[in-house]
Amino acid sequence: MASTALPSGNGTAPARPANADLGAWLAVAAGTLGALMATLDISIVNSALPTIQGEIGATGTEGAWVATAYLVAEIIIIPLSAWLERVLGLRTFLLIAVTLFTGFSIVCGFANSLVMMIVGRVGQGFTGGAMIPTAQTIIAQRLPRHQQSIGTAAFGVVAILGPLIGPLVGGWLAENLSWHYAFFLNVPISFILITLLLVGLKHQPSRLNLLREADWIGIAGLALGMGGLTVFLEEGSREEWFASPLIQKMAFISAIGFILLLYGQFTARRPVIKLALLLDRQFGSVAIMGMALGVVLYGTSYAIPQFLASIADYNALQSGKVVLLSGIPSILLMPFVPFLLKRVDIRIAVAFGMGIMGLSAFMETSLTLGSTGGDFTESQLMRGVGQIMGMLFLSQAVVQSVPPEDAGDASGLFNSMRNLGGSFALAGISILQQNRLWLHSRRIEETLNANSPAVQDYVNGLGQMISSPQAGIRMLGQQIQGQALVMTYNDIFFAMSIVTLAVLPLVLFLRPLPRNAALGAMH
Known part of the structure; x- marks a missing residue:
C-alpha cells in the first residue's frame, strides 16, 4: 500500500498519499472480474433451467439442484478462503481457483445427465466462491486508503449485478445459441483473468505448514x-x-x-468458522437479516423465471430481462453510497431496505393466469432499492460489530449465512411447489360437483369447441392445474415477504455506524 509523506518542518500540509500504480489496478480488475464471473454463474442457469431440465432428463424438483448445488458449495468454501489464501499465497490460490472453475464450467457445458451437471455445479461453487472474498482482499491490499472506495464501488456493482444479469445472459445464449454457452462463456473470460492475475499480483510463497494447524x-x-x-x-x-x-x-x-x-x-x-460471533447481539442480528436477504434475493431470481416460463410462456431471454429490472435502482444509487453511509442511520436504512423487499414480494401475491412480465415491473424496481439499502448497510455493520481481528471471520460467516438463506429459499420453493400445488388442485376440484348443471354445461361447451367431450374434460383439468400453479406461486412470494418482514424487529439491536467508518466491501 502506498505510504503517506510526513509533514515538513515548516508546518506545510502533508503530501497526498501516492496513487495506486497500473499493476495495482490490474490486480483489482482481476479480482473484480473473478467476482463477476463467480456471481454471474450463481443465477446464469435460472432462465434457461426449463430447457436444461428437458435436455438432461431432470424433473422440475430435480432441476432446483442445478442452482442449489452451486450455493451450497459456496457456503462451504467462503469461510475457508482466508485460510487457503494464507496457505497457498493469494496469486497461487486464485490461479488454481480460476483454472478449476474453467474446467468445471466445461463439465457443465457438456453435461448430458443430472449427475454430471450437479458435479460440475458443485465444482463451480467451490472454486467460484473462492474468488469472491479474495476480491475484497485485493482491494484492501493493493489500493491506498483514499482510492479504496473506487475499488469498493466497482466491486459493489459487480456483487449486485452479477446474480441479476445472470438470467439475462443465460437467457440470451439459450435463445440465440444454446444453453451450453452459458457455461462455455467462462472459458475466454478465464484466460483474460489469468493474464491479469499474472501481471497484477506478485507471487507469494506458500505456507504449507499451516495445513497441520487446520x-x-x-x-x-x-x-x-x-x-x-x-x-x-x-x-x-x-x-x-x-x-x-x-x-x-x-x-x-x-x-x-x-x-x-x-x-x-x-x-x-x-x-474454521467462529460461531461464537453469532452470540454478539449486533452481529447475530446482522447474520439473521443477511439470511433473510438471501431468501428474497435468490428466491425471487429463481421463482420469477420459473413462473413466467410455465404461466406466461416466456422464453429464457424474456424472463432474464424481467429479473434484470431490479438492478436498475442499484446502479443509480451506487454513486450515493458514501453519502448514504455518513448521513443515514443504519437502523432506519436497514428497516427501510428490508421493509421494501418484503413489500415487493407481497406485491407478487396476486398473480393470475393472465400475468406477464409487466406485472413484475413495480415490484422488481422496489426490490432493487431495498436490496441496495439492505446489503449496503448490513455489509458495513458486519465489520463494525466485531473486533478488527475477527473481521475476516465475520465477513465469511455473514456471506455464508446469506448464501444459506438462498439455499433455504430454493429448497423451500421446491417443497411448496409439491405440497401447495397438490393442495390447491384438490381444493378447486372439491368445489366442482360433477353433477352440477353449470359444470356439465361448461365441459360440454369446451367439448363442442374442440369436437370432443373427453378433450373438454382434459382441458378443464389443465385449467385447474394452471390455477393451482398460480396460487402456489402466490404462496411462494407470500412466504418470502413474511420471512423478510419477520426479521425487521432485529434492527433495534443495531448500533449506528461511526461517522468516519471506512467503506467496506460488499458481496
Whole structure:
C-alpha cells in the first residue's frame, strides 16, 4: 500500500498519499472480474433451467439442484478462503481457483445427465466462491486508503449485478445459441483473468505448514452438515420425509456434521468458522437479516423465471430481462453510497431496505393466469432499492460489530449465512411447489360437483369447441392445474415477504455506524 509523506518542518500540509500504480489496478480488475464471473454463474442457469431440465432428463424438483448445488458449495468454501489464501499465497490460490472453475464450467457445458451437471455445479461453487472474498482482499491490499472506495464501488456493482444479469445472459445464449454457452462463456473470460492475475499480483510463497494447524474436524463437519441439510430439505417432501431411508441418512449425516463443527469450536486453535460471533447481539442480528436477504434475493431470481416460463410462456431471454429490472435502482444509487453511509442511520436504512423487499414480494401475491412480465415491473424496481439499502448497510455493520481481528471471520460467516438463506429459499420453493400445488388442485376440484348443471354445461361447451367431450374434460383439468400453479406461486412470494418482514424487529439491536467508518466491501 502506498505510504503517506510526513509533514515538513515548516508546518506545510502533508503530501497526498501516492496513487495506486497500473499493476495495482490490474490486480483489482482481476479480482473484480473473478467476482463477476463467480456471481454471474450463481443465477446464469435460472432462465434457461426449463430447457436444461428437458435436455438432461431432470424433473422440475430435480432441476432446483442445478442452482442449489452451486450455493451450497459456496457456503462451504467462503469461510475457508482466508485460510487457503494464507496457505497457498493469494496469486497461487486464485490461479488454481480460476483454472478449476474453467474446467468445471466445461463439465457443465457438456453435461448430458443430472449427475454430471450437479458435479460440475458443485465444482463451480467451490472454486467460484473462492474468488469472491479474495476480491475484497485485493482491494484492501493493493489500493491506498483514499482510492479504496473506487475499488469498493466497482466491486459493489459487480456483487449486485452479477446474480441479476445472470438470467439475462443465460437467457440470451439459450435463445440465440444454446444453453451450453452459458457455461462455455467462462472459458475466454478465464484466460483474460489469468493474464491479469499474472501481471497484477506478485507471487507469494506458500505456507504449507499451516495445513497441520487446520481445523480439519470443523471443515469435515461444515461439509457434512451443510451438504446433508440441503439434501434433507430438497428431497424431504418428495421422499415423504422420514419414511425414506435416504432422508434418514441425510438427517443423521447432517447432525453428525454439525456436532463435529461444534466440537471444532472448542478444540481447534482457530476454528474454521467462529460461531461464537453469532452470540454478539449486533452481529447475530446482522447474520439473521443477511439470511433473510438471501431468501428474497435468490428466491425471487429463481421463482420469477420459473413462473413466467410455465404461466406466461416466456422464453429464457424474456424472463432474464424481467429479473434484470431490479438492478436498475442499484446502479443509480451506487454513486450515493458514501453519502448514504455518513448521513443515514443504519437502523432506519436497514428497516427501510428490508421493509421494501418484503413489500415487493407481497406485491407478487396476486398473480393470475393472465400475468406477464409487466406485472413484475413495480415490484422488481422496489426490490432493487431495498436490496441496495439492505446489503449496503448490513455489509458495513458486519465489520463494525466485531473486533478488527475477527473481521475476516465475520465477513465469511455473514456471506455464508446469506448464501444459506438462498439455499433455504430454493429448497423451500421446491417443497411448496409439491405440497401447495397438490393442495390447491384438490381444493378447486372439491368445489366442482360433477353433477352440477353449470359444470356439465361448461365441459360440454369446451367439448363442442374442440369436437370432443373427453378433450373438454382434459382441458378443464389443465385449467385447474394452471390455477393451482398460480396460487402456489402466490404462496411462494407470500412466504418470502413474511420471512423478510419477520426479521425487521432485529434492527433495534443495531448500533449506528461511526461517522468516519471506512467503506467496506460488499458481496
